[in-house]
Amino acid sequence: MADENVTEPNNTTATTEQAPTPAPEEKASATPAQPSPASMPKPHAPSPAAFAKKPAHTAAPAPATGAYSDAEVKAAEEFGRVDDNGTVYVKDGESEREVGQFPDVSKEEALALYARRFLDLKAKLNLFAGRLKSNGIKPREIDESIKTLAEETAQPAVVGDVAALKAQFEALKAEGEAKKAKISEARKAAVAKAVEERTAIVVKAEELAASLGENTNWRSTADKFRALFDQWQQHQRTTVRIDKADADALWKRFSAARTTFNQARRKWAQARDNERNAAKEAKEAIIAEANELKDSTAWGETSHKFNELMDRWKQAGRAGRNEDDALWAKFREAADTFFNARQADRDQISSSEKENLAKKEELLAKAEALVPVADEAAAKKARQALAAIQEEWDQIGYVPRDDMRRIEGRLDAVDKQIKAVEDAAWKKTDPEADARKSSFEEQLNAQLAELDEKIAAESDPKKKAKLEAEKATKEQWLNAIK
Numbered sequence: 001m002a003d004e005n006v007t008e009p010n011n012t013t014a015t016t017e018q019a020p021t022p023a024p025e026e027k028a029s030a031t032p033a034q035p036s037p038a039s040m041p042k043p044h045a046p047s048p049a050a051f052a053k054k055p056a057h058t059a060a061p062a063p064a065t066g067a068y069s070d071a072e073v074k075a076a077e078e079f080g081r082v083d084d085n086g087t088v089y090v091k092d093g094e095s096e097r098e099v100g101q102f103p104d105v106s107k108e109e110a111l112a113l114y115a116r117r118f119l120d121l122k123a124k125l126n127l128f129a130g131r132l133k134s135n136g137i138k139p140r141e142i143d144e145s146i147k148t149l150a151e152e153t154a155q156p157a158v159v160g161d162v163a164a165l166k167a168q169f170e171a172l173k174a175e176g177e178a179k180k181a182k183i184s185e186a187r188k189a190a191v192a193k194a195v196e197e198r199t200a201i202v203v204k205a206e207e208l209a210a211s212l213g214e215n216t217n218w219r220s221t222a223d224k225f226r227a228l229f230d231q232w233q234q235h236q237r238t239t240v241r242i243d244k245a246d247a248d249a250l251w252k253r254f255s256a257a258r259t260t261f262n263q264a265r266r267k268w269a270q271a272r273d274n275e276r277n278a279a280k281e282a283k284e285a286i287i288a289e290a291n292e293l294k295d296s297t298a299w300g301e302t303s304h305k306f307n308e309l310m311d312r313w314k315q316a317g318r319a320g321r322n323e324d325d326a327l328w329a330k331f332r333e334a335a336d337t338f339f340n341a342r343q344a345d346r347d348q349i350s351s352s353e354k355e356n357l358a359k360k361e362e363l364l365a366k367a368e369a370l371v372p373v374a375d376e377a378a379a380k381k382a383r384q385a386l387a388a389i390q391e392e393w394d395q396i397g398y399v400p401r402d403d404m405r406r407i408e409g410r411l412d413a414v415d416k417q418i419k420a421v422e423d424a425a426w427k428k429t430d431p432e433a434d435a436r437k438s439s440f441e442e443q444l445n446a447q448l449a450e451l452d453e454k455i456a457a458e459s460d461p462k463k464k465a466k467l468e469a470e471k472a473t474k475e476q477w478l479n480a481i482k
Contacts, residue, residue, distance in 0.1 A: 076115035080159030082107035092162045099157040118160030142176045190240040205257035212264045279317035283327045290334035299342045357399040371417040376425035382418045413469035417476045424480020444478045
């Protein structure tokens, strides 16, 4: 978890200027010169030894902050005085207090020095006033600045309107407290917003963890968790720092959601690996069986077994893309070996069947030449010839399946025509034949009339030939009973 950091600007805190201690120097000319730091006045009353000494005249120092206008200096000097001993006093409210001593310069120079110090301190207050209006100021900076200015304005060693200076400080102090309250409220609002935004990230993670199931797209869900974690880190870097207790609680929830996902994904991956291993083993067993069958010439039985192997292959599940491709290639190789051999055998059989068809069509032409037969003697002779044809027919063998019914039907039609004459001759000697002859003749005539209509309406040559063969048979029957 990334640390939460909020960069704070450097505090601009007023510092207390230490009052310098003057040192004796040679008396200078009437025109004051810029003093060295050692020549600054003492902020305390002189000792008796100091009065006994007669040090050289020292020029007044320049102001610490910068040059001020004569009007500003004069206005400050109105609140102070210098006695004959060089002691400087200031009016502080209704009373007067000593602020320092500068005996080796003129009264004007001593008074001007402390007036400039007043203006320096006032400049610090003005600087702080401007700083309070800045949006970048921090409560810590406000507290440190007020603490420093409180010390500097309590009993300042300056000459000027000290009461106004203290009043300005008190106003700034109140303004500082108001600014801190405003900053505090703004921070509370920012923290509340940050907590709300980070909670939204946590809720999304928890919803993802709660939605895990059999249909989960684990790769897509992992990408979503990764994106949420990136959002979390970005939020830490770019928003206000929230309270540690809240941050820890939210991170605990977010981490728990990620842990739930990671554990579920590992469990799924383990189950997937187990399923793939089982599928691989099952498919390897199928391949072994296929290799045992691939050289078989029991075409029908083995084809059925290969179909069963294919069904088992589909039910075995997936072993992973790379594994599946390699396993399928092995199974396909064994299956192709068998089915290619079967197809070659079929091609050979098909050629033989076509030759058989040609032979049977020659025999069929001989058989159909035997009909019609006129009487019983002709029928008997035709039967003997047909029997020889049928014996040779059976010895020839198979013909193409599509032609088998057609030629068998034509041969059966010849047999039926001969049989009709045979039956008719037999019926002439049957005592009951005369009784049934009239009714049977009527039925045959009706059937022949119906066949004529069907033949006239039929356009399919094969079906039409079949109807004509049936008509010829019935005509033979009719001729036989007349």
